Amino acid sequence: MNSNRQILLALLAMAVLPVSFPSRIGAAPVELNRIKAVVNGEPITQTMVDAAVQTQVQVWLMGNKGMVSRSEAEREIRRMEGSALDDLIDRNLILSEFKKLGGAIKDQYVDETVNRFITERFKGDKDKFMEELKKSGMTIAQFREIQRDQIAIQALRQKHGGEDVIPNTPWEKRAKYNEIKDEFASEGQPKVRIMSIPKQTSTSSQAEQQQVLSDVMGKLRGGADFGDLAKKHSSDSFASKGGYVGVLGKDVLNEGLTKAAYSLPTGQISQPLDGGINWHILKVDGRVGQKTPSFDELEPEIDKRLTIEKKQKALESWLKKLRRDANVRIYED
Numbered sequence: 001m002n003s004n005r006q007i008l009l010a011l012l013a014m015a016v017l018p019v020s021f022p023s024r025i026g027a028a029p030v031e032l033n034r035i036k037a038v039v040n041g042e043p044i045t046q047t048m049v050d051a052a053v054q055t056q057v058q059v060w061l062m063g064n065k066g067m068v069s070r071s072e073a074e075r076e077i078r079r080m081e082g083s084a085l086d087d088l089i090d091r092n093l094i095l096s097e098f099k100k101l102g103g104a105i106k107d108q109y110v111d112e113t114v115n116r117f118i119t120e121r122f123k124g125d126k127d128k129f130m131e132e133l134k135k136s137g138m139t140i141a142q143f144r145e146i147q148r149d150q151i152a153i154q155a156l157r158q159k160h161g162g163e164d165v166i167p168n169t170p171w172e173k174r175a176k177y178n179e180i181k182d183e184f185a186s187e188g189q190p191k192v193r194i195m196s197i198p199k200q201t202s203t204s205s206q207a208e209q210q211q212v213l214s215d216v217m218g219k220l221r222g223g224a225d226f227g228d229l230a231k232k233h234s235s236d237s238f239a240s241k242g243g244y245v246g247v248l249g250k251d252v253l254n255e256g257l258t259k260a261a262y263s264l265p266t267g268q269i270s271q272p273l274d275g276g277i278n279w280h281i282l283k284v285d286g287r288v289g290q291k292t293p294s295f296d297e298l299e300p301e302i303d304k305r306l307t308i309e310k311k312q313k314a315l316e317s318w319l320k321k322l323r324r325d326a327n328v329r330i331y332e333d
Contacts, residue, residue: 034046034331035331036048036049036085036330036331037085037089037328037329037330037331038327038328038329038331039089039092039093039326039327039328040096040326040327040328041327042092044085044088044089044092048088049084049085049088052084052087052088052091053080053081053084055138055146056080056084056087057077057080058136058137058138059136059143059146060076060080061073061136062121062132062133062136063117063120063121064121085330089323089328089330090319090322091149091153093319093322093323093326093328094152094153094156094157094322095149095152095153096326097156097322098152098153098155098156103152103155105148105151105152109151110144110147110148110151113147113150113151114143114144114147117129117147157315160314160315160318161311161312161314161315161318166310168302168303168306168307168310172306173295173299173302173303173306174295176302176305176306177295177298177299177302180298180301180302180305181292181293181298182292184292184293184298184301185290185291185292185293186289186290186291187262187287187290188287188288188289188290188291189247189248189249189287189288189289190247190248190261190262190264190266190284190285190286190287191246191247191248191284191285191286191287191288192244192245192246192247192248192253192261192282192283192284192285193226193227193230193238193242193243193244193245193282193283193284193285194230194234194236194238194243194245194253194257194280194281194282194283195216195226195229195230195233195234195239195243195280195281195282196234196235196236196239196275196278196279196280197209197212197213197216197233197234197235197272197278197279197280197281198235198277198278199277199278199279200277212233213272213279216229216233216281217272217281220269220281221269226242226243226269226283227241227242227243227244228242230242230243231243235278236278243283244285247288248261248262254275256273256275257273257275257280257282260273260282261282261284264282264283264284265284266284266285266286266287267283267284267285268283268284269281269282269283270282270283
């Protein structure tokens with residue numbers, strides 16, 4: 001999608017930042033009419049995929065203008081590009097199924113969806129909405145048709161996403177609690193060890209010290225004792241205690257090291273941190289004052305997550321059945 005990427009980045013530049021992106025010099029030309037897939041005898045070409053992505057990006061950018069950074073928008077564009085063909089196949093299959101069922105979306109529901117979009121994304125300013133719509137190259141009729149299709153797709157997704165989801169069992173909830181409880185634990189204070197390896201000494205060059213660092217990291221990954229290595233290689237005041245700093249308050253080490261220590265999981269060792277004249281390696285032995293919410297406190301969140309997961313599995317199963325029942329052939333690049 002190299003040629004389409006240029007269009008998307010141009011849209012991104014207009015919608016997110018008042019700057020343009022560099023063009024991709026020497027990008028290989030794309031064969032626009034190349035067939036990417038055939039669904040029930042109907043071809044999906046590269047041009048159709050590109051057009052679908054461009055429309056999706058236009059709508060997304062219009063609704064998120066000024067709310068996301070350039071890097072966030074670029075990530076979203078890459079995600080849309082990566083899933084474009086599968087999304088288009090699923091979209092065609094779902095809309096086809098909707099028509100088979102005799103479904104029709106009333107204008108009233110499209111009106112409500114468009115008005116909600118204007119209210120949520122443009123604070124009810126219809127003139128601003130129309131201005132942005134014009135910039136995107138879409139007409140209001142095209143925008144309404146996109147919304148009409150999306151309502152139909154969402155209706156079938158919800159129907160097959162497990163309206164009658166099996167209630168979550170006690171053992172399922174207990175297993176999910178053990179899986180997610182640490183996400184909600186208060187951070188507590190870490191019990192920290194530190195090793196400071198000089199980048200250069202009076203007797204060792206930078207290259208030699210880099211090798212020392214490499215050797216130390218290799219030994220740590222192999223399960224060597226942190227304290228023994230700290231006593232041998234560390235150059236700071238904690239070396240004699242095997243690098244043990246103690247329970248780390250916010251004002252013991254510098255801000256960068258403190259932030260790294262608080263974010264490091266218990267029992268794990270950090271990557272080497274650049275401290276100027278030293279490389280620093282941290283290890284968190286444990287935590288003090290950390291509180292994990294009880295099962296009862298997290299049960300509503302557990303129920304919600306399990307239900308979402310079950311609905312997603314039901315939806316994926318239905319989409320797989322649609323593909324099995326249809327004649328879908330994908331042509332690899």
